[in-house]
Amino acid sequence: MSLRLAIFDVDGTLVDSQAAIVAAMEGAFGGAGLPVPSRAAILSIVGLSLDHAMLRLVPEAEATTRAGLVDGYKATYHANRLAQGAAHSPLFPGAREMLEALNAQPDTLLAVATGKSRRGLDALIEAHGLEQLFISRQVADDHPSKPHPSMIEAALADAGVGPAEAVMIGDTTYDMDMARAAGVPGLGVGWGYHPVEALAPTARRVIAGMDDLVPALEDIWKDPT
Structure with missing residues (x-):
């Protein structure tokens, strides 16, 4: 066979997972004091690795800033997942x-x-x-x-x-x-x-x-x- x-x-x-992804991006960008990208922009990068996603969303930002956004996204996503479980x-x-x-x-x-x-x-x-x-x-x-x-x-x-x-x-x-x-x-x-x-x-x-x-x-x- x-x-x-x-x-x-x-x-x-x-x-x-769109609500979860958008909420994590909002947490990351808000925590960094940066304008949050539009929902359409965020959904357009779903599927990319986070470093590539941030490069697409804020190509003008410094590498350290993008790295901070990646960390902020991970932290927010993780906290929300623990709070919401499978509903996340x-x-x-x-x-x-x-x-x-x-x-x-x-x-x-x-x-x-x-x-x-x-x-x-x-x-x-x-x-x-x-x-x-x-x-x-x-x-x-x-x-x-x-x-x-x-x-x-x-x-x-x-x-x-x-x-x-x-x-x-x-x-x-x-x-x-x-x-x-x-x-x-x-x-x-x-x-x-x-x-x-x-x-x-x-x-x-x-x-x-x-x-x-x-x-x-x-x-x-x-x-x-």
């Missing part, structure tokens, strides 16, 4: 059922490739009781920021599958560009933080709802080219 691998982004794909970043409706359906398939493996830190991802997975689902968890601590293909390449190695047997599922152009760089089909989701029209040029397919995800994966695996 040949194996296949579904690699998931997290924020905007599996969990609706709720799963999108149907996400748990979709993951469990894929996990029940004997030839399908699941992985994560996210801009989150190891601590943040592990805490989120534990909060939602998803510890047993993912064979590979790739995080920003260990890799260059998306869209560099390093996270996908590591997930492929962990699973022992080739690019043609894998699909990268995500809601941002960074996910789709990362998939293309790794030679893996990209499946865009339309409920996240980047507009569908931005995903379409590089995604193999873009789906509108969670119920469409498993059938779309089957279609791609039937015809990986």
Whole structure:
């Protein structure tokens, strides 16, 4: 039996974390005495590693200032997560059922490739009781920021599958560009933080709802080219 691998982004794909991310950015920028970027600007950088995100948001700032913003973001995010638990970043409706359906398939493996830190991802997975689902968890601590293909390449190695047997599922152009760089089909989701029209040029397919995800994966695996 040949194996296949579904690699998931997290924020905007599996969990609706926009309120948590915006609140952490507000805490970071407010704590530094800087104007808070717009909600649209903040959501546009979801998926990037924090250092790259801050560079996009305040390119004119000194490196020490951006480093302070990263620390402020982490501190605010961590405090809010401890206070709110699983409600801090709720799963999108149907996400748990979709993951469990894929996990029940004997030839399908699941992985994560996210801009989150190891601590943040592990805490989120534990909060939602998803510890047993993912064979590979790739995080920003260990890799260059998306869209560099390093996270996908590591997930492929962990699973022992080739690019043609894998699909990268995500809601941002960074996910789709990362998939293309790794030679893996990209499946865009339309409920996240980047507009569908931005995903379409590089995604193999873009789906509108969670119920469409498993059938779309089957279609791609039937015809990986």
